[in-house]
Amino acid sequence: MSGAALTFTFDGKTYAARPGQTLAAALLDNGVAVVARSFKYHRPRGVMAAGVEEPSALVTVGEGGRAEPNTRATDVFVYQGLVARSQNVWPSLAFDVGAINGLASRLIPAGFYYKTFFGPPRRWMVYERFIRKAAGLGPAPADADPDSFDHRAAFCDVLVVGAGPAGLAAALAATQAGQRVMLVEQDSVPGGALLREDVRIDGVGGPEWAAQAVAQIRAGGGRVLLRATATGYWDGNLVSVVQRLAEPGQVPAAAAPVQRLWKVRCGKVLLATGAIERPLAFGGNDRPGVMLAQAVRAYVRRHGVVPGRRAVVATSNDDGYRTAFALADAGAQVVAVLDSRAAPDSAIVDQARGRFAVLTDARPIDTRARGQRLATVIAQVGGGEQRLAADLLAMSGGFTPVAHLHKQAGGDLAWDAAAQAFVPGTARQAQASIGAAAGGHDLAAILAQGWAAGSGGAPRGFAVDDPLGMGTPAGAAEVPQAARGKAFVDFQNDVTLSDIDLAWREGYRSVEHLKRYTTLGMGTDQGKTGNMAALARLAQAQGVDIPQAGLTTFRPPYTPTTLGAFAGAAVGEHAGPVRRLRLHQAHDDLGAAWQPVGYWFRPRSYPRAGESLGAASLREARMVRQSLGMVDVSTLATFEVSGPDAAALLEMACATTIGRLGVGRGRYTVMLREDGLVMDDGTAWRLAEQRYLLTSSTGGADRMAQHLSWLRNVMAPHLKVSVVNVQEHLGAVALAGPQAARVLAGLTGAEAPAHMRCTRAVLAGVDVLILAASYSGERAFEVYAPGHQLRAVWNALHGAAVAAGGGAYGLDAMDHLRVEKGHVVIGAEVDGRVSAHDIGLGGMLRKSGGFVGWQGQQRLAIATASGRRQLVGLTVIGGQALPEGAMLVTQEGQEPLGHVTTAAPRVAGEGWIGLALLSDGRARDGQELLAWSATRNLRVPVRVCDPVFYDREGARYRD
Amino acid sequence: MTVKGRVIVIELSVHDAADVLALELWDTAGAPAVAQALGFALPPAGRSAGDDQRRAMRFEPTVWLVEGAAIDRAALDAAVADHGAVTPIGGGLVRVRLVGAAWRGLLMHDGVFDAENPAFAPGCTAATVIAHVAVRLNVVAPDRCDALVPASLADGLIARWREVAARVDTPA
Amino acid sequence: MMLIDCPHCGPRAQEEFTYERTRDSVVPLDAAPAAAMATLYARANPRGEEDEIWRHTLGCRGWLELRRHRMTHAIVAVRPLGPAVLP
Incomplete structure (x- = not known):
C-alpha cells in the first residue's frame, strides 16, 4: 500500500485511510467496530466479510443526489473526502432507540408482518406507520442524480468473469491463442484469492503475478475492466457488465459518466467467479468482531489491518486454518482453533498443532459482548464447554461456489456431497465455470484448468509455491445445530435459525414458502452468505438431503445496481427519441406553443402577447375561414408506390377502390385491420401512370409503414411494386382558405389544381407537388417539397399569406376546423373499436373485397348489429364548453350510451359543438342528452345532430 | 480527483444528403x-x-x-x-461523417452492432440502431465512416455523438 | 437479448428486430370469412418450437420466418420472406 494518506468522514468524524483500502478496511484500521444497525432488531453490526457478499456493514456514501444508500462498506474504495453515514439509526449509531425492537423480538419473529394483515384494515393503517419507521435500510436520495451514465456494446470471442487465478490463466491463454478477449473483475485490482494468500506463482508473489498477467493480456489486445461486475446473463450469450468509473458518491472528472453498462455478446463465457464463504450459526454470531475467516486474511494481507488482538478461529474445513497462520504472522494472538470435525487429518492441521491450541469436535455456540463488541466465545468442545476470551472470531462454515451467472444462463446445478455444496452442472449456453466457482481448491490445478479453458484444451503447468500446502479439499459445510440466543442465518434481514424452525412449525414446507415467509435471502445481498445454511436446516427438518430441499431462483442483477446505470443517457429530455420538424425554427420564430405528438413536437398555436391558447386557436381557425391560413403537415405518413402493380398493392391495404383513379386525381380512403375494424385513413393520389402517393395519419405512420411492407413482402412478394416510405423525405405545408387558390397561383404562376386533383409546380425555385385536399373545409392545398427545400417554400407562402391577411395556424385550430366538417381522427373518433359502418363509410368499401379486413367487417356484429356506437354530431344547449371524453347519458348516473370524442368551439358561429360515438346514434337525431363527466363534475346538455356542421354540400371547395 | 484517461479524437461533420x-x-x-x-x-x-x-x-x-x-x-x-x-429520399436524411480511428468506439455507445470488428472494414455497410435511431453506416476508409441518419432524429443523435466524442474516456 | 441470424445481414441483436406474428395466424386475403376469423383468433401456442414471422425493422427492414423454441428461445431455422433477391 503506497501513496499519500486519504481522509474521509464517517458519521461526521474524520479518519485517515491508505489508498487502495475499502471503507470497511479503513474503518477497521481506525478501530471502528460498529458501523451499522441491523434491519429489524437494530443490533449493532460490524464488518463480517471483505467482498460484495457483506450483509451487515451497510452505509450511505456520498451526499445529495449522489448519495448511494445501502452501500456495502466492503465494496467502496476510499477516495479523498469520502463522506459516509450509518443508516437505520436514531438518534445515533452508538445509541439507537430502535434496539427496543430487539427486546420485543419474541413478538416480532419472522412472519409477524404477514400476520398483521389479519384483522380490521383501519387498525393496520395505524401500526403500519410505526412498522415503516421502525425498520429499514437507507433512504433513497430525494435530489436528482447529477451524474451521467453510459451504455456501450462490446463483442468478444471469450469473456472471462473474474480476475482471480483461474480467470487470469484463462484470459492469458485465450489472448495468446489470438482470440478477442474481455476480462472483467469487480474488485479494484486483479488477483482474487491471491490477494489474501501468501503464495508464489512461477516465482512471483500472487498479487504481482496478477498485475503482470493483466499487463500481458492488454498488450495482447485484450480488454480488461476493473470495478466491473458481470451482473446478468441473458439469451444468446449476452452478459451485462456494470463498470464503476467513479466510486459511490465520488464526483467524476469533468462530466464523465460515473458508471458504464456494457452489453457484451460473447462467443464463449468462462465463469471464474470464485466461492463465497459460509458463516457459522451460533448465538450472537452477528456481533462486531465476528468475521468470515477468508475476510480476516484479506484485511491482514491485502489491507494491512489486523481486526482484533485476541482471535479464535472456528472452522469446519482446512481453509480456516490459513487465517490462524495469517493472524499469528501479523502479530495477533490466536487463542485457539475450533475445528468442528472429530478427527481432522491433513498437513495444514499438523502444522497448526505445532503452533496453536487446536480443539477438535469443537464449535462456538454462544458469545458475550463488552460495549457492543465481541468479548467472549462460548464453545462446545467434545462433551463439555469452554469460555474463551477473544475480540475476534474468524469463522468458516465451508464455501458456496458463485454459480449465479451459470444459473441465469439456464444451467443446472449438481450436488457435491464431499464439499456439501452446489456446483455448476450442465450449461445450456456456450459457457463453462472454472476455479473455485467450479468447486476447485488447489491453486496449481485451478491455474492449469483456467489455462486449458482459455486455450481450448492446450495444457500448461504453473509452478506454485504454497508454504501451507493444500491438504484435503476445503471440507464439509457445517450443518447448523441447535444454538443458544440469536443464531443468525440471514444477517441482513435479521432471520435466525429459530425463524426457520418457526416457519416449518407453521406449515411452510417448500423452500419458496420458507423464503417468502421469513424474507430469508430477500435482502440486497440476495442471501449470498445465508441461503445454504437455511437450506441445510430446511433439509434437516424435511428429513432429506440438501439437493432435495430445492433452491430458489437466481435473478439479475448480481449486486445492487443504481437505476441510472440501466437508464444510461436516456433520462430527462433524452428519455426517448425526439423527432424535430424541419421547420422547427420557423415555428419558434413565430412564437409557437409546442405540443408533443408521439415523438414529434408540433405547434398547437401561435399565441400573440397576452393571448390565451384558446383565444389563439379560435382566432387562427376563423382566419382560415375568412382569408387563409397555413399549417405544417410534414408529419403525415407518406408513401411513394411505384410499378405496374402499384394499384394492386394499394387495393390490398385500402378498403376503397384505388385503381380507377385517373392520373392527376386523388381520393379519400380508409384502411382496415384484419378483424374488420378501422386501422387508419388517408388519401391516395395517382401522380403518374405507375406512381402513386399514399398519405395517412401522423400517429399511425410507423404502423402503416410496417403494414405496407408486410403486404408487399409476406402477402404478395410476387408483385412488381416498390413502396418507399417518404415521410422523412417530404415535408408539407397546407394552405387553406378562400384566398388560398389565388395566393398559390400568384407564387407558382400556374392555376391551382381543382379539388382532389394534383399537379407539380415550381414555388420559390423549388419543385413542389400540390395536392388539392381539404381537411379544414375551405379550399385547400397541401404543398409537398423535399425536406431540405421546405424552408424556402414556407417562407414564400408565409410572406404571401400575411400579405393576404392570413398567417400560420396550429394543431388546435386545425382540430376546430375539422370538427365542423365531421372529419374523424384516428385515435379520437376511431379508437380501434370502430368499424367503417360506424363512421358512415360503409358505402365506400369495395364490394369485390380483396382488402385486408374484408372478411372481418362482414361479420354481423360489426356490419349490422344494433346498439353499435355510431358517429354523430352534438350541439351544446346553452353557453357551456363541451367536455371532451364526457359520457353521454339520458340522466346523470345512468349507463353511458356513448362518449364525446372531440369537442370544439364553433368556428363559423358561436357556442360549442362536438363529435361523439353514440349507441344507435344515427336513429337519435334531434334527441337531447346529457354530456356528463363525473371526474370533472360537469354536466352539459346537448342535442344529437348530423356530424357535418358546415358546408354540407362542399361548395367551399369549388370557388 | 481526476480519472486518468485518453480523449477519443473524432472529427464529426454534418452534411445534407439531398442527392440520395x-x-x-x-x-x-x-x-x-x-x-x-x-x-x-x-x-x-x-x-x-x-x-x-x-x-x-x-x-x-x-x-x-x-x-x-x-x-x-x-x-x-x-x-x-x-x-x-x-x-x-435524400430530403429525409442527414449525412454524418466520422473521421478518426475512434469512430469504431464511438458507434459502440448506445448501440448493439459490432463496429469494433476488424471485418467491418472499408467497403462494408450496416443498417442498425443507435440511441433509438435507425442509422445506415458505410465504412469509406480505415479512419472514416459515414452515417445516414433520419432528418427528424438527427439533432438528438448528433448531440449525443458530440458528447461522447468529446469527453475523457477511461482506457478500455 | 437473442441473437437472430438475419438472412441478409448475419447475426444481429434482437433489439433490431420486431416480432410480427405466428405463421399460423396469417389470414390469406382470399380466405373465406369463417376460415379467416378462425385463423385470426385461434392459436396453436405450443410449449415447444413454432414458426414465427419477424422483421429486421431497424436493420435491413427485410422479413424473415424463424422457428423458435418458445421455452428456451433457441432458434433452429431462419428463412427470408419476400421477393426474389439479387445476391
Whole structure:
C-alpha cells in the first residue's frame, strides 16, 4: 500500500485511510467496530466479510443526489473526502432507540408482518406507520442524480468473469491463442484469492503475478475492466457488465459518466467467479468482531489491518486454518482453533498443532459482548464447554461456489456431497465455470484448468509455491445445530435459525414458502452468505438431503445496481427519441406553443402577447375561414408506390377502390385491420401512370409503414411494386382558405389544381407537388417539397399569406376546423373499436373485397348489429364548453350510451359543438342528452345532430 | 480527483444528403443495365461500391441507396426501366461523417452492432440502431465512416455523438 | 437479448428486430370469412418450437420466418420472406 494518506468522514468524524483500502478496511484500521444497525432488531453490526457478499456493514456514501444508500462498506474504495453515514439509526449509531425492537423480538419473529394483515384494515393503517419507521435500510436520495451514465456494446470471442487465478490463466491463454478477449473483475485490482494468500506463482508473489498477467493480456489486445461486475446473463450469450468509473458518491472528472453498462455478446463465457464463504450459526454470531475467516486474511494481507488482538478461529474445513497462520504472522494472538470435525487429518492441521491450541469436535455456540463488541466465545468442545476470551472470531462454515451467472444462463446445478455444496452442472449456453466457482481448491490445478479453458484444451503447468500446502479439499459445510440466543442465518434481514424452525412449525414446507415467509435471502445481498445454511436446516427438518430441499431462483442483477446505470443517457429530455420538424425554427420564430405528438413536437398555436391558447386557436381557425391560413403537415405518413402493380398493392391495404383513379386525381380512403375494424385513413393520389402517393395519419405512420411492407413482402412478394416510405423525405405545408387558390397561383404562376386533383409546380425555385385536399373545409392545398427545400417554400407562402391577411395556424385550430366538417381522427373518433359502418363509410368499401379486413367487417356484429356506437354530431344547449371524453347519458348516473370524442368551439358561429360515438346514434337525431363527466363534475346538455356542421354540400371547395 | 484517461479524437461533420436516391429492383433482370449506367455492379449484401462522386450502398434485400454528384438520374431511370423504380429520399436524411480511428468506439455507445470488428472494414455497410435511431453506416476508409441518419432524429443523435466524442474516456 | 441470424445481414441483436406474428395466424386475403376469423383468433401456442414471422425493422427492414423454441428461445431455422433477391 503506497501513496499519500486519504481522509474521509464517517458519521461526521474524520479518519485517515491508505489508498487502495475499502471503507470497511479503513474503518477497521481506525478501530471502528460498529458501523451499522441491523434491519429489524437494530443490533449493532460490524464488518463480517471483505467482498460484495457483506450483509451487515451497510452505509450511505456520498451526499445529495449522489448519495448511494445501502452501500456495502466492503465494496467502496476510499477516495479523498469520502463522506459516509450509518443508516437505520436514531438518534445515533452508538445509541439507537430502535434496539427496543430487539427486546420485543419474541413478538416480532419472522412472519409477524404477514400476520398483521389479519384483522380490521383501519387498525393496520395505524401500526403500519410505526412498522415503516421502525425498520429499514437507507433512504433513497430525494435530489436528482447529477451524474451521467453510459451504455456501450462490446463483442468478444471469450469473456472471462473474474480476475482471480483461474480467470487470469484463462484470459492469458485465450489472448495468446489470438482470440478477442474481455476480462472483467469487480474488485479494484486483479488477483482474487491471491490477494489474501501468501503464495508464489512461477516465482512471483500472487498479487504481482496478477498485475503482470493483466499487463500481458492488454498488450495482447485484450480488454480488461476493473470495478466491473458481470451482473446478468441473458439469451444468446449476452452478459451485462456494470463498470464503476467513479466510486459511490465520488464526483467524476469533468462530466464523465460515473458508471458504464456494457452489453457484451460473447462467443464463449468462462465463469471464474470464485466461492463465497459460509458463516457459522451460533448465538450472537452477528456481533462486531465476528468475521468470515477468508475476510480476516484479506484485511491482514491485502489491507494491512489486523481486526482484533485476541482471535479464535472456528472452522469446519482446512481453509480456516490459513487465517490462524495469517493472524499469528501479523502479530495477533490466536487463542485457539475450533475445528468442528472429530478427527481432522491433513498437513495444514499438523502444522497448526505445532503452533496453536487446536480443539477438535469443537464449535462456538454462544458469545458475550463488552460495549457492543465481541468479548467472549462460548464453545462446545467434545462433551463439555469452554469460555474463551477473544475480540475476534474468524469463522468458516465451508464455501458456496458463485454459480449465479451459470444459473441465469439456464444451467443446472449438481450436488457435491464431499464439499456439501452446489456446483455448476450442465450449461445450456456456450459457457463453462472454472476455479473455485467450479468447486476447485488447489491453486496449481485451478491455474492449469483456467489455462486449458482459455486455450481450448492446450495444457500448461504453473509452478506454485504454497508454504501451507493444500491438504484435503476445503471440507464439509457445517450443518447448523441447535444454538443458544440469536443464531443468525440471514444477517441482513435479521432471520435466525429459530425463524426457520418457526416457519416449518407453521406449515411452510417448500423452500419458496420458507423464503417468502421469513424474507430469508430477500435482502440486497440476495442471501449470498445465508441461503445454504437455511437450506441445510430446511433439509434437516424435511428429513432429506440438501439437493432435495430445492433452491430458489437466481435473478439479475448480481449486486445492487443504481437505476441510472440501466437508464444510461436516456433520462430527462433524452428519455426517448425526439423527432424535430424541419421547420422547427420557423415555428419558434413565430412564437409557437409546442405540443408533443408521439415523438414529434408540433405547434398547437401561435399565441400573440397576452393571448390565451384558446383565444389563439379560435382566432387562427376563423382566419382560415375568412382569408387563409397555413399549417405544417410534414408529419403525415407518406408513401411513394411505384410499378405496374402499384394499384394492386394499394387495393390490398385500402378498403376503397384505388385503381380507377385517373392520373392527376386523388381520393379519400380508409384502411382496415384484419378483424374488420378501422386501422387508419388517408388519401391516395395517382401522380403518374405507375406512381402513386399514399398519405395517412401522423400517429399511425410507423404502423402503416410496417403494414405496407408486410403486404408487399409476406402477402404478395410476387408483385412488381416498390413502396418507399417518404415521410422523412417530404415535408408539407397546407394552405387553406378562400384566398388560398389565388395566393398559390400568384407564387407558382400556374392555376391551382381543382379539388382532389394534383399537379407539380415550381414555388420559390423549388419543385413542389400540390395536392388539392381539404381537411379544414375551405379550399385547400397541401404543398409537398423535399425536406431540405421546405424552408424556402414556407417562407414564400408565409410572406404571401400575411400579405393576404392570413398567417400560420396550429394543431388546435386545425382540430376546430375539422370538427365542423365531421372529419374523424384516428385515435379520437376511431379508437380501434370502430368499424367503417360506424363512421358512415360503409358505402365506400369495395364490394369485390380483396382488402385486408374484408372478411372481418362482414361479420354481423360489426356490419349490422344494433346498439353499435355510431358517429354523430352534438350541439351544446346553452353557453357551456363541451367536455371532451364526457359520457353521454339520458340522466346523470345512468349507463353511458356513448362518449364525446372531440369537442370544439364553433368556428363559423358561436357556442360549442362536438363529435361523439353514440349507441344507435344515427336513429337519435334531434334527441337531447346529457354530456356528463363525473371526474370533472360537469354536466352539459346537448342535442344529437348530423356530424357535418358546415358546408354540407362542399361548395367551399369549388370557388 | 481526476480519472486518468485518453480523449477519443473524432472529427464529426454534418452534411445534407439531398442527392440520395432509393433504387429498388423487383426484377433482378434489371441489374446489368443499372451496372452499365453506374459504372460498377450493384454491390451484394452489406457492401458498397464506388466513391464519393458516385456510390451505391446495399442495406436492404431489394433496395440500393445511390449517392453522389456524378449520378445521372435520367440515365438511372432509363436503366431501371420496368425492372424497378428510383425514388428520391435524400430530403429525409442527414449525412454524418466520422473521421478518426475512434469512430469504431464511438458507434459502440448506445448501440448493439459490432463496429469494433476488424471485418467491418472499408467497403462494408450496416443498417442498425443507435440511441433509438435507425442509422445506415458505410465504412469509406480505415479512419472514416459515414452515417445516414433520419432528418427528424438527427439533432438528438448528433448531440449525443458530440458528447461522447468529446469527453475523457477511461482506457478500455 | 437473442441473437437472430438475419438472412441478409448475419447475426444481429434482437433489439433490431420486431416480432410480427405466428405463421399460423396469417389470414390469406382470399380466405373465406369463417376460415379467416378462425385463423385470426385461434392459436396453436405450443410449449415447444413454432414458426414465427419477424422483421429486421431497424436493420435491413427485410422479413424473415424463424422457428423458435418458445421455452428456451433457441432458434433452429431462419428463412427470408419476400421477393426474389439479387445476391
